[in-house]
Amino acid sequence: MTDPISSSRASKRGALFLAFLAVVAAPRLQAQAPDPPVPAPDPTDVSIGLRERMSLLVERVKYEQNRIETLEARLVQHVTSELLLEPETSRGWFRYRPPEELRWELEEPNPTVMVVRGDVATTWYPDLRTAKVAEVGRLSEQVFTYLGPAGSLETLMKYFTVQVEFPEEAGAPYFLHLTADYKRVEKYAKTIDIWIDPGTFLPRRFKVVGASGDEMLIELEDVVVNEPIDDEEFILTLPDDVEVTKIDLKR
Numbered sequence: 001m002t003d004p005i006s007s008s009r010a011s012k013r014g015a016l017f018l019a020f021l022a023v024v025a026a027p028r029l030q031a032q033a034p035d036p037p038v039p040a041p042d043p044t045d046v047s048i049g050l051r052e053r054m055s056l057l058v059e060r061v062k063y064e065q066n067r068i069e070t071l072e073a074r075l076v077q078h079v080t081s082e083l084l085l086e087p088e089t090s091r092g093w094f095r096y097r098p099p100e101e102l103r104w105e106l107e108e109p110n111p112t113v114m115v116v117r118g119d120v121a122t123t124w125y126p127d128l129r130t131a132k133v134a135e136v137g138r139l140s141e142q143v144f145t146y147l148g149p150a151g152s153l154e155t156l157m158k159y160f161t162v163q164v165e166f167p168e169e170a171g172a173p174y175f176l177h178l179t180a181d182y183k184r185v186e187k188y189a190k191t192i193d194i195w196i197d198p199g200t201f202l203p204r205r206f207k208v209v210g211a212s213g214d215e216m217l218i219e220l221e222d223v224v225v226n227e228p229i230d231d232e233e234f235i236l237t238l239p240d241d242v243e244v245t246k247i248d249l250k251r
Contacts, residue, residue: 040064043166043174054164057174057196064201070229071096073220077106080215094220101234115236122236131238134247159185160192167198173205174198186211200225 043057077090092106104114114123116136124131159182165175174196180186188210195205200223207217238244 050164050166053166054162057164057166057176057201060201061196061203067226068096068098069226071223071225072227072229073223075104076219076221078215078217082212082214095229095233097229097234103233103236113236115234117234122238124236124238124242129239129242131242131244132247133244171198 040063041056041059043053043060045053045056048056072093072095075092075094077092078087079090080087088109090106090110090112091108092104092112095103095105100116100118102114102116104112104116106112111126112123113126114121116122119135121134121136122131123134160178160180163177163179165177167174176192176194176196178189178192178194180190189208190211191207191209193205193207194203196202197204202223202225203220204223205217205219207215209215
């Protein structure tokens with residue numbers, strides 16, 4: 001029998017996870033020129049207006065993301081939810097190969113493996129001997145359309161109120177705060193905070209707040225870009241004794 005609390009928790013985390021995924025992967029899901037523009041957009045010029053700098057920052061993130069062939073990082077995930085007695089901190093790995101292969105593995109305290117291939121996300125809980133399967137293709141496309149911070153500035157402004165803080169000290173990150181303007185967007189993410197590394201112009205820290213108040217804060221560490229990742233990392237073979245249930249993330 002399916003545990004309704006576990007299903008609800010998985011559904012809410014699924015929506016928050018897709019919002020995070022949009023931050024990382026959105027550019028690859030949209031039609032792009034075969035080569036990034038030259039020269040790279042430069043948001044560091046303090047002589048131009050803030051609006052133009054913000055536009056250049058968004059374009060620079062898009063530029064760098066389009067150069068990603070693989071991405072691997074250690075991650076720390078902090079989750080606060082009405083379904084948890086206390087905030088939960090997990091550690092693990094994140095591996096991504098555009099456009100549709102991803103592995104999200106939490107090693108402690110509660111082992112969890114999520115593999116996304118194409119339109120299907122499979123989440124396995126080894127200690128519980130259970131797995132959840134969700135079709136995320138159509139939903140993820142909607143999330144990417146609404147939330148993708150690598151989209152145009154005009155698209156962001158259409159769905160979100162956007163605030164940006166430029167670093168005042170060397171090495172400090174760029175910071176974007178996005179607040180949903182529409183209920184259909186708020187359903188997936190009420191607010192998103194993004195910290196962007198000033199050296200690589202890739203997002204390194206994310207905070208997603210859902211409509212119910214659930215929060216997911218993700219920090220990426222030891223990021224490695226464009227190094228080969230074994231194909232086996234994106235293939236999840238479940239043991240025979242695992243109970244598999246399907247989840248509708250769109251509810």
